[in-house]
Amino acid sequence: MIAIGIIGYGTVGSGVYEVIQTNRESIAKRAGEEITVKRICDLRDFPGDPAEALLTKDFKELAEDPEIRIIVETMGGVQPAYDYVKMALEHGKSVCTSNKELVARHGSELLAIAKERSLNFLFEASVGGGIPIIRPLNQALTADEIVEIKGILNGTTNYILTKMTREGAEYEEVLREAQEKGYAERNPEADVEGHDACRKIAILTSLAYGSQVDYEDIHTEGITQITKTDIAYAKAMDAAIKLLGSSKRQGKIYAQVAPVLVRSDHPLYGVNDVFNAIFVKGNVLGEVMFYGRGAGKLPTASAVVSDVIDAVKHKNTNIMTLWSSKKLELGCFEDSASRFFVRVPESERKQAQKLFQADGFQEIKAEGITGEYAFLTGVLTEREYAKKAEELSVLNRIRAAF
């Protein structure tokens, strides 16, 4: 039998407790021994909770308990999670976390501490909720050099964009509804401005290339500028607008988070509602995609518990994870290239044509939309696009993945 402790008894933490209770038997089979939650640390009280007797407000009771071999960290946020996780590792305990902020900021350091002590620092749940993506990147796609990662990494924004597409509704309206249903936070900034997706693509890119990607260096746009007019044009192009976190190797590695037009023949096109998916391209493997629930109590807890099982199976053995603290030098965002879908006032039609006429230029018409002129450019760098766009009153522009 192996005892574990949980810090943070919120949605995911209580999910971890529940999953371990529910699947006790099959988990014991997979881990090779029974796993039991010995202690849970949270500053709040949970009167009447089935785990009430295990609760403490003092993390030391977990950290200093020699019987507890693994700590699950599901508090979220960088502090005090970082201090607690470090303390746990220093006390000889492996750590399994769902905390993307912590992993994005301190992943390489915490991995190094774990390695030094033949422990494990595991974080499958930090990206894509229940979808196995960290372990596949780290342990399955090892024969490949990764050339591209493109992911729908945030369920809230995907839900909003899907709703806008299905109902032809405006952003504000759908956001309000999502908030009422609990799919979006009262303060939705982290989701809708792309910050959440940004941390996740930073983690995936760091793992794919084995070096530290600082999320502050990733150009990030959210979905707040997307209108129902944009969606109507997307449909006219047989495409959908998805908030993608992506990184691509073209000489250097270029990373970004932005709404992107995805055509119906791309596997990400059909990923709707709160689902997430991560599309990975390897130089020999070609394309693979991982799809599932990117959030939610039990799916996320399932991923955390799969890490706990791995930690049990690798007692005293560090699972190799390539993620050095050496900073990966990202390519300059202004040099990254794509096609752009652009809308300008009807009065600027001629001017737009003159500026952008080139290979790949294409007029786009959508039923019922008048008074403006829309088109797809050929492939341009951000710099080239921005320079031309300066001469127009652009209503909106969205990058296209085709």
Place this chain on the structure above:
Amino acid sequence: MIAIGIIGYGTVGSGVYEVIQTNRESIAKRAGEEITVKRICDLRDFPGDPAEALLTKDFKELAEDPEIRIIVETMGGVQPAYDYVKMALEHGKSVCTSNKELVARHGSELLAIAKERSLNFLFEASVGGGIPIIRPLNQALTADEIVEIKGILNGTTNYILTKMTREGAEYEEVLREAQEKGYAERNPEADVEGHDACRKIAILTSLAYGSQVDYEDIHTEGITQITKTDIAYAKAMDAAIKLLGSSKRQGKIYAQVAPVLVRSDHPLYGVNDVFNAIFVKGNVLGEVMFYGRGAGKLPTASAVVSDVIDAVKHKNTNIMTLWSSKKLELGCFEDSASRFFVRVPESERKQAQKLFQADGFQEIKAEGITGEYAFLTGVLTEREYAKKAEELSVLNRIRAAF
């Protein structure tokens, strides 16, 4: 440096050699040491091949070479692959194989031999080509009890069905074209009759439940009975026909391979052409799906090489794989239940309505099709359906996943 040997220098075997040459550096980083192909066994000659100097016709030269620590088996077929793999394990070498027949028939035995000797028997490439699915099932979805697996496991049949759907063409016509393009074998039976998918779902089901599933026990239907009329009805139902290998826990485990109607809101619906995808449902995780190239030289070789890397990382340590030789008792096929889409001659309309009228019964009409009557039944067991269908001259019937 670690030396490996390859038996079977066909498409996949030569792909393995190519992948190891191409990604030498990144592979060494992931494995922790350089991997080099020392010897290749094949009865054929390959004059002028880059690996010509490594070739031998005598497997003993690999098996008895103490420097060779890992054998890649990419011959296909049960014999002599089985003898060679056993010999390799008995000589203290781990084995990585892409051979689904071998794994489906002898997986549990070969795993046991490997375990006993602290070696590894790995077979990521045996299902889903380049898609990581064996390792995720075995190592990632460990917190869950698997309740359902549903996969598009054969690229040839998916290509044919996709073509029939897109072009409204008949089966024979598309098969001929696929054969000309090399997407289907001259003798296509193993693919089109579902045998290939059957071996693969047997492997996945064995792994999901930890016990041996004999593929002969799985009810298997192919796609040869599917007509363009069926496809037209599928479209009218906003569905597509996919050859699915599936297993489901409903009390007992029920497994089958058959063409199934999948609606457009299901993630398998958009999996087209030669792509494969495996949809897995866990009791806490919910739904995840793994998508990618189910065949092809380099994707399959990529999966084999990822196994080789794992074998290098686990020298002298057996990676736990639950798959005992104890036979998993499958539920009786006649007891498995689903809805059925049924076509009968127009003259039997009244009779059909009388027989099948119940909850869920639904008439289906498709443009331009006359002289027949089509409908969806409610949920029926195979036995119930068969009994009613006896009283009709059924033109075709396809199970529905909705």
